Amino acid sequence: MIKRILLGVSLLLALGVIALAQGTVLLNGAGATFPGPIYTKWFDVYHQAHPNVQINYQAIGSGGGIRQLLAGTVDFGASDGPMSDEQLAQAKFKVLHFPTVLGAVVPSYNVPGVTGELNFTQYALAGIYLGTITKWNDPVIAKANPGVNLPANDIVVVHRSDGSGTSYIWTDFLSKVSTDWASKVGKNTAVNWPVGLGGKGNEGVTGLVKQTPNSIGYIELVYAAQNGITFGKVQNAAGQYVKADLASVTAAASGASKDIPDDFRVSITNAPGAQSYPIASFTWLLIPAQIQDAAKRDAIKGFLKWMLTDGQGYNEGLTYAKLPKAVIDKELKAISLIQ
Amino acid sequence: MSATATTFGHEAPHEAGPRAFVKRFRRGDEVAHLITLVFAASILLITSLLVWELWRESHLSRAKFGWMFFLTRVWDPVFDNYGAAPFIYGTLVTSAVALLIAVPLGLASAIFLSELAPRKISDIISFLIDLLAAVPSVIYGLLGIFVVVPLMRNQIGPALKATLGFLPIFSGPNYGVGFLTAGIVLAIMVVPYIISVSREVLLTVPGDQRDAALALGATRWEATWKAVVPWARTGIMGSVFLALARALGETMAVTMVIGNAPNIVASLFSPGDTIASTIASQFTEATGDLYLSALIELGLVLFLMTFILNGLARLLIVATERGRGKQS
């Protein structure tokens, strides 16, 4: 009996060891959850066109992506926030940033009696999340929404419990528009939230907002669009109340692209321009500048080129905004930096 | 066949001398002893390695915060200030709530299954309850969000507030997520362990215990509660500590229903957080070295808590056994 078991086990182990290399290039990437859907779409389409290239991407989070890249356990990373100077200094090798799509974070809410879109000033959002504005009928909110019947109820604030790029974008925006926020809380994938409940992931926040009257929570535009969630307009740097959509997000990037640095690490929250949506951001692929394996190097360069040209055509179908042309042109040139 | 057969001198494990050793060795006893010893030692090796790894990776945080780590109530990744106090509190509170619900529920079920139900039905129901232990915690988390949280906010919370709202533990706003909800979900997750083990132990209690009580005129319940259950006391306590271990370390389900706010308040309706839940939520995203180190130190703190609680458990069992020994 034991002999038979041992035979069976060794057979299975032997079968498992037969690795079929045969020219297949397998690339592993890890990082941001926000662009996860579009990345899986791209990698799948690219694989159909180039069957010998398999790109396996897992959305374990922006921070996770950066760490795994620095540790060398993945071939590339992905992050909703650019790597900081310290992180780049820590890396044993040079890392290049390539923006891929644009995303936005929107404020969703559940206010009894309110069915339409609310306008939020920058001060209002900062105040709500700082805990200084506590009621829905606070004059700051009411002034921006004339004619809307706001109840005198306490605002229930919802934020992300897990570290995430979405939180990074949200807190980056709040840090820019509120010196109080910048000094007391700051920006990061996870922060010491002054008030509020935590929900895990976009769906956790959405779930809480849906179930809790008088609540407000921030979620990705993609998520809101896919699930038909009502969200509010945010006032931008030019003073206009802008609703997040593909056009306004791309407008934000265009506005900022004139000053985009060569390494593409830039924050475009609170971007100038009358049509710009103020809580928008690039998301980046993090590629090592030097790749030893020639097959992997060619695969990555090939993919990047495709992504910047044909790939962008898939963005809008999944509610991701396209990169502005100026940025694409600059990136195509930067691909040659990968050696 | 009589069980009192004497051994014939083959069994002489302490015979001295090299010849005897070779004889034992040839018969494989020493080899077997050695092999199993090595494997037993590997458990010590694995655990020591684990603790060493946790110790090593948390040195940045330990160096910076020292003992204050246990008392600091702040968890701030932006300004790099970390403290474990809210999470220690949350871990203890949710586990306590879980046990307060699961132990009576589990013990009552175990009593029913071992004393009252016909054996066949008891076996089937017990099998079904064991399956609860196998449900993945992610599923428990999802069910927590979709079922328990609305229940808490719309039915259970208001009911508690209406009747016991004057107590500090039931004060404050009720969002649906929080300590109580997490405790309830944990209770469901650990109750199978209590039922399964307690039932097994209760079944081993000799029938004459019950019969003697009944003969003295006790009702069925009295016989069970006063004669049978005390006999199985240590086994039942063992099951409770098994359940506690699971509750302390549970990650996924808790993080989805606890509200994730580092609070230390009396109200059970308040959102809070536990050590395991915090590590799970933030580990993948943490990039700063000190941040990571603090998260790992949290893991070390939990290990210490488990160590202490296990020690208390063993002491308790030894004490009650000695107490019982004195009686008999």
Place this chain on the structure above:
Amino acid sequence: MSPTSMEKARLVWRKTVNVIMLSLTGLAALGVVSILFMILGYLIYNGGHSLNWNFFTKLPTPVGETGGGMANAIVGSLKLLLLAAVFGLPVGLLTGVYLAEFGGKTFSFVVRYTNDLLNGVPSIVIGIFAYSLVVLPVKHFSALAGGVALAMMVIPVTVRSTEEFLKAVPNNMREAAMALGASRWKTIATVILPAASGGILTGMLLALARVAGETAPLLFTAFSNRYWSQGWLQPIASLPVMIYTYAIAPYDDWHRQAWAAGLVLLTLVLLSNLGARFILARTKSV
């Protein structure tokens, strides 16, 4: 002597308490069982119609495309469980044998205590540990690393149940074997282990069933894979990680697949539990 009215009243009270308490225990058991049925019902209701042939045979597709499945995750989970069994069960079994048959007093106490500690380590910490042990040195995720992490969770439960069931074997069996001249290890191998085999097997299957649903230890070890995983040194998909990934995504189609995967996972565990009980019953009746 006829009972006084106070004695009569007290008897009525005791009888009432009796009925109430016994009913409560019945209700408790009923309540717990109904929770299980509710969970099963929920899974079937939400995920049932996503269970089709594609689910069991196809690879995952990007969102928006129908016809995808979790074939690689099902195979992946089985592969990971095989590794967990190969690495974890022998260690658990032999340690249990040591504790029940050979152990000295203090060393056994230390091993048991440490075993209980290992049992209480949160799964995410085990994952982090396995990551630093198996992933970092070679710089890639692998099924092997996932198997190691799961094995570390299988060991403590196996040790405990093996020891308990070995101890339950009556001593006269041991004495009889040795009276016939068998050495210690032969007694264990040919008499005691077979006698306890049903129970030990149950414990092993229950340990495997529990790790089958664990997500956290796999996130940093086995990672996951949208494609078929070759061999043992590549990242590999698994049902719990797929459930986790799909459940938190924005897309309804993925949500339904997550419930379906949960149903498949639970069914697999159910079947293995049934198998364990069946084997136990058969060996007991022998």
